[in-house]
Amino acid sequence: MKNYSKFIGVLLFVIIFMLSGCGNSEKASSGAGADEKKVLKVGTDAAFAPFEYMDKGKIVGFDVDFLDAVMKEAGYKHELENIGWDPLFASVQGKQVDLAISGITINDDRKQTYDFSTPYFESTHMIVFKEGTDIKSAEDLKGKKIGVQNGTTGQLAAEKVVGANNNISKYENTAVAFMALENNDVEVVVTDNVVASEFVKNNPNSKVEAIEDKDSFESEFYGLMFPKDSKLKAEFDAAIKEVIESGEYAEIYEKWFGKEPSVDTLLK
Numbered sequence: 001m002k003n004y005s006k007f008i009g010v011l012l013f014v015i016i017f018m019l020s021g022c023g024n025s026e027k028a029s030s031g032a033g034a035d036e037k038k039v040l041k042v043g044t045d046a047a048f049a050p051f052e053y054m055d056k057g058k059i060v061g062f063d064v065d066f067l068d069a070v071m072k073e074a075g076y077k078h079e080l081e082n083i084g085w086d087p088l089f090a091s092v093q094g095k096q097v098d099l100a101i102s103g104i105t106i107n108d109d110r111k112q113t114y115d116f117s118t119p120y121f122e123s124t125h126m127i128v129f130k131e132g133t134d135i136k137s138a139e140d141l142k143g144k145k146i147g148v149q150n151g152t153t154g155q156l157a158a159e160k161v162v163g164a165n166n167n168i169s170k171y172e173n174t175a176v177a178f179m180a181l182e183n184n185d186v187e188v189v190v191t192d193n194v195v196a197s198e199f200v201k202n203n204p205n206s207k208v209e210a211i212e213d214k215d216s217f218e219s220e221f222y223g224l225m226f227p228k229d230s231k232l233k234a235e236f237d238a239a240i241k242e243v244i245e246s247g248e249y250a251e252i253y254e255k256w257f258g259k260e261p262s263v264d265t266l267l268k
């Protein structure tokens with residue numbers, strides 16, 4: 001009798017195990033229903049206000065709210081982790097995270113290694129410098145001590161003007177590059193326009209200003225970044241489109257930037 005109930009126990013265990021898909025986690029992402037979907041891991045570099053930054057131990061910013069909206073629309077739960085800029089790329093490639101959001105510009109070079117969602121934000125570059133520095137256009141970067149965040153399109157934008165020479169100091173994140181400017185280790189920082197403006201606005205005592213140069217700095221677009229051939233891309237493209245078209249995007253945009261977005265370029 002004792003053996004018999006043991007046998008039933010084992011049998012039940014085997015049946016339950018088989019029903020659960022033999023522990024096959026792939027099944028969870030097959031899209032059979034929202035509650036079956038796995039919790040997605042998302043990586044970011046939270047030193048890029050107002051897109052993602054740390055506030056009282058929490059990651060906050062436009063990207064964070066936008067991500068919440070898109071995840072909800074796509075029916076996923078997610079965990080957002082601050083892993084830093086350079087490690088972010090390695091983590092997506094090595095699939096330690098399912099995707100990344102970090103004001104990441106979609107460009108041809110990155111597209112060789114990663115997949116990107118449809119664009120969700122238009123950006124360009126600005127030059128940040130201390131009041132009194134002789135900077136009127138990107139041409140004036142020549143001969144200046146330049147600071148950038150390593151491996152960003154800000155670095156590429158600066159290199160396009162001055163060449164890839166050693167006048168460019170490359171920092172681990174944008175906050176450190178700004179610190180170098182405040183300490184006079186560099187004379188200018190080239191970074192994304194919204195981040196540059198936010199830094200100027202938030203640091204009146206640093207006596208910094210920022211200029212654009214529409215002739216030298218091209219417009220670019222941010223996207224969610226996935227491992228190559230990720231099945232998530234299609235789902236998230238649809239979710240992003242819905243979040244933009246429903247007006248939810250405009251609400252988040254106004255919360256962070258205090259004005260209405262022009263979404264036409266994003267929906268093209």
Ligand code: ARG
Pocket residue numbers: 044045046047048052085102103104105106149151152153154173174192
């Ligand atoms: N948009 C630029 C790029 O993709 C800079 C992004 C930096 N983002 C960040 N969270 N540090 O290269």
